[in-house]
Amino acid sequence: MKIRSFSRYLVEALRSIARNKMMSFTSVIIVSACLLIMTLMYVVTANLSSMLDEVMTDVRIAIFVEDFVPEGQPLLDMRQTLLDHPHITSIIFFTREENLENMIESLGWEEDLLGGLDRTTLLNRRFDLFVNDVENVHEVVSWLENAPIIAPLVYSISSDEEIIGTLIGINRTITIVSASIIGVLAILSVIIIMNTIRLTIDSRKVQIGIMKFIGATNGFIRGPFIFEGMLLGLVGAAIPLLVVITMYDGLMNSLIYGNIPDVQGLAFLTGGDLFPILIPAVLGIGAFLGVFSSVVTIRKYLNV
Amino acid sequence: MLELINATKIYTDNGAVGLQNVDLFVDAGEFAFVCGHSGSGKTTLIKLIFCEERLTSGHLFVDGVDITKLRKKEIPYLRRRVGVVFQDFRLLPNKTVYENIAFAMEVVEASYRDIRREVPKVLSMVGLTAKAKSYPKQLSGGERQRTALARAIVNKPPFLVADEPTGNLDPDTAWEIMQVLEDINAIGTTVLVATHAWDIVDNMQKRVIKFENARIVRDDEGGYADEELYECSTDDDSHEYYGTDDFEDEGGYDDED
Secondary structure: OOHHHHHHHHHHHHHHHHHOHHHHHHHHHHHHHHHHHHHHHHHHHHHHHHHHHHHHOOOEEEEEEOOOOOOOHHHHHHHHHHHHOOOEEEEEEEOHHHHHHHHHHHHOOOHHHHOOOOOOOOOOOEEEEEEOOHHHHHHHHHHHHHOOOOHHHEEEEEOOHHHHHHHHHHHHHHHHHHHHHHHHHHHHHHHHHHHHHHHHHHHOHHHHHHHHHOOOOHHHHHHHHHHHHHHHHHHHHHHHHHHHHHHHHHHHHHHHOOOOHHHOOOOOOOHHHHHHHHHHHHHHHHHHHHHHHHHHHHHHHOOO | OEEEEEEEEEOOOOOOEEEEEEEEEEOOOOEEEEEEOOOOOHHHHHHHHOOOOOOOEEEEEEOOEEHHHOOHHHHHHHHOOEEEEEOOOOOOOOOOHHHHHHHHHHHOOOOHHHHHHHHHHHHHHOOOHHHOOOOHHHOOHHHHHHHHHHHHHOOOOOEEEEEOOOOOOOHHHHHHHHHHHHHHHHOOOEEEEEOOOHHHHHHHOOEEEEEEOOEEEEEEOOOOOOHHHHHHOOOOHHHHHHOHHHHHHHOOOOOOO
């Protein structure tokens, strides 16, 4: 395509948008609504994923070993059985004493609080298991509780399964609800843009007829319509991006530095993490929605 | 330039026969009139030449190319070699005379330099230099047809076809248009004019190809139109094909007709 044709397509497309102001405005608003939800969904799920990743690096299942399991080979066999599980990546073993010291340290107790208690029998021996994916924690816990090879040797199990499950659940719900809304809005966007392009085609029928008999190629006739759809999609994408970019940093600052104890230390993504992916993706989806709608309309209504 | 070999056109929608076993040869540089009653096949021939319709059987060569075998995407390139003029002018109402003519060059992606060079030349040739900035609504019928002619020749096609180019014009203006067509022919362009205007045909003393019932019944060099043809000239057959009555009211031409 020649640069001259490119500029002609652009000018024709801008003229059409100006001519069909209301339909163009409606198209842009619908595309914006669709992409705003998509953008927000991405921002929320990306942050949740980041938090889950953060949690996951320290996701461990602590199992306390039954007293009757002897030291030495049986304990080593038990360790090997645990390691053989496909979702368990590594294991740390704690003796009774180490276990107690850790507990005292984490609770901030004074040494003399234990008085004359026998430190060698107070707590069970412990394996901390690291799992390859946070989503597999439930499966591993269930195996530990039920597998005949390991369950009898386990005194108790401790994990953050519930919290992890809640996070995963929230993430999934947001994804499903947002995807449904986005799907409906995307279809609506396509329909509205199609109608806008159809109006343009109708208003240019005379010109198209003349162009045909003086030798215009199909590409030359179709170009402005495709540009018009692309422009509507791009403008529709730029609006939610501006909204989200403007608001995100402010929101993050108030969340992180706003003395809200519950969110302190959570792994929020910065604008620098999000926007290099978000901006081209949203603009690309906007342009795709516009071009797709134009192409479908042209195929349906423009017989060149 | 134009050759039809055993050409037949049957319209699929109503079964009407547009052309039946027609053989015709028009040499490069010729000027020929196509005459005949309404529905005799004149407009079908014009439509076939610029591929608005396709032959049912036989062959049609334009400028050496068998257009019966032309693929759809090649049609625009054929149309660049065939200038077309219609009775209803088909000008863009929102463009000036200059812009209407330049538009034909823009469509074939000519450079702005070429457009600036060629448009004034053809404006001068059709005598419309002074009207370059006027809109079609500000022009007389003759001036509109001159604009249409200028647009048809601005890309220098070797072949120009005109379907009832004087149908909407008074006799004096019609004669002026014929003079312009003759000038265009004089620079080497082959010209084929479908017309009912018997007086013009008689005066021009050019080749006359007469159609009747979708066949050629007469082909004379320096021929005359028939009185009989004149009797029928009030039935303008191009109306039934192009819906020209409504063209002006709609502000242009609907190509879906």
